[in-house]
Amino acid sequence: MNRLHSIFILVIIWCAFRNNFSVLNIALGLVVCSTVNYLVQPPKTEEKTFKVNLLGLLQLFLYTVYELIISSILVAREVLRLRGQAQPGIVTIPLACRYSSQKMLLANILTLTPGTLSIELTKNNSELTIHLMFADQKHQFINNFKQRLEPLVIKVFNYGND
Numbered sequence: 001m002n003r004l005h006s007i008f009i010l011v012i013i014w015c016a017f018r019n020n021f022s023v024l025n026i027a028l029g030l031v032v033c034s035t036v037n038y039l040v041q042p043p044k045t046e047e048k049t050f051k052v053n054l055l056g057l058l059q060l061f062l063y064t065v066y067e068l069i070i071s072s073i074l075v076a077r078e079v080l081r082l083r084g085q086a087q088p089g090i091v092t093i094p095l096a097c098r099y100s101s102q103k104m105l106l107a108n109i110l111t112l113t114p115g116t117l118s119i120e121l122t123k124n125n126s127e128l129t130i131h132l133m134f135a136d137q138k139h140q141f142i143n144n145f146k147q148r149l150e151p152l153v154i155k156v157f158n159y160g161n162d
Contacts, residue, residue: 007033056155064109075114089135092127096150106153
């Protein structure tokens, strides 16, 4: 949708909320909506544009749902135990993702999953620091991350020649 369409829709909404479709109110709506539309322009970035791979998105969705179910069961079992066996810890993983959209999706999926939390992306954006509820299984987690999750996230966003 281009800017003119969005301004037109916003003016209609403006007038509907005010319950007034007079010429003066439409003019005022045009001024307000044009100003708001100008102020909320998306920031210009140097990142390439991408296309979403729908098959990759479906695979990532199914994998994420599977991981959510498994990790929810593990965390619930740990919480219900009288003597917890969780050994929390922090791990830093180098990323193969090159673009911020890939890193953002990866960090959000990890934060959504019970038992893991994305803490920070290093200053040079090459490593992701993650809190694990079960740090004793960190080698299994890192292997799963590098072999399954990260390649699926990279597959979702197609940046042309990548």
